[in-house]
Amino acid sequence: MKCLRAHFDNEENPFGSPYDLFTVDGQRPCGELRDLRLRPDGTVVELCILENAPPDIESRLDEHPDIVDFDVGETSDGGVVCHVHLVPNDDVRRLLELVDEHDLLLDTPIRLTHDGVVVNVLGNHTQLTGAVSSLPESFTDAFCVEGLSDYEPVRNGVRAELTHRQREVLETAVESGYYDIPRQISIEELATELECSPSTVSEHLRKVESRVLTQLR
Template identity: 30%
Template sequence: MMLIEIRGDLDRYREIMTETQSVHEYSISGDNSGYCYCRVEMSPLIELLVERQRTEEFIVEFPIPITDDGGYQITMVGRAEAFANAPSTPPDGIEMELVSMSPYQSHPKHVFSELTERQHEVLKIAIQLGYYQNPRQTSLQQIADDIGITASTVGKHLRSIEKQVFSTYVQ
């Protein structure tokens, strides 16, 4: 069983789930983004990864994105020694390509992760100074003075932030 966050054409996603023989049942909620609960037979690759997680010292980062050519882009996290000891040949029917190795950096997947550094700064100061309290405790000019930009720029940043946040939740 899986719970998957999905974005895009959910009707197309429903078609894919209906047409895929390994999917036993599913339920999709949302309009342009949402969640899919499904019960599926694991593919040989996913079965291999789950089994290896039980016996090796690494974890697989989910969700696993599907590439444009239908492959999987799998991020595995662990110490270099764990990968050095892992079998180097994939099972029959599975092709693997090492794309890169690097120190792991978590990529938060939440509504605020798409904001620019400046937008984060403006939002943080606006919250600290009470801009979103009722009644409002500060003005755009006070936020601007604190950061060193114009009030109109602060307003522009806050509107962009609000659009991003609200469009994620309100469809």
């Protein structure tokens, strides 16, 4: 089985106006789509976990004409969970139809980043190339194939329990030598590399370390 890693650029935003609802100070938050389904009536339901969201997210969802229904709550680590039922634009609907037509699978979670949406699509080479060649023209500028490789699923364990952002912070810390002896990088330098505050980096690493140590008890 092959895994096609694709990126949809935020600057082009082919996903329509509902995608803009989660912007905070002009920037979309990081997070994950844990589930995404196209219903027989052409609407979409999705479960989205965000690191943060605008304080008026409920009123934004309530007032948007393409949102059929929604439920918003908080996660245990201070994030936001959104269950949304919406009417997608024709191109998004077509994109999800291609997944079914070519017998593909979406490897969740789908990553939501400040720069766009990162998705891993599973299938054989013929299925994947057929789907890519059938993409709506409106996706051309936003869509980029980042790689095609053999599928290597993430096994259950501590890593699987971490959020995308926690994994990202941990990987950057390890690769940059934060856990080396002697330490090769400071929290402040890590924060600069990750484009966030030192307190945020420290909080993420504390949560990661807590999960790891809890597993070792």
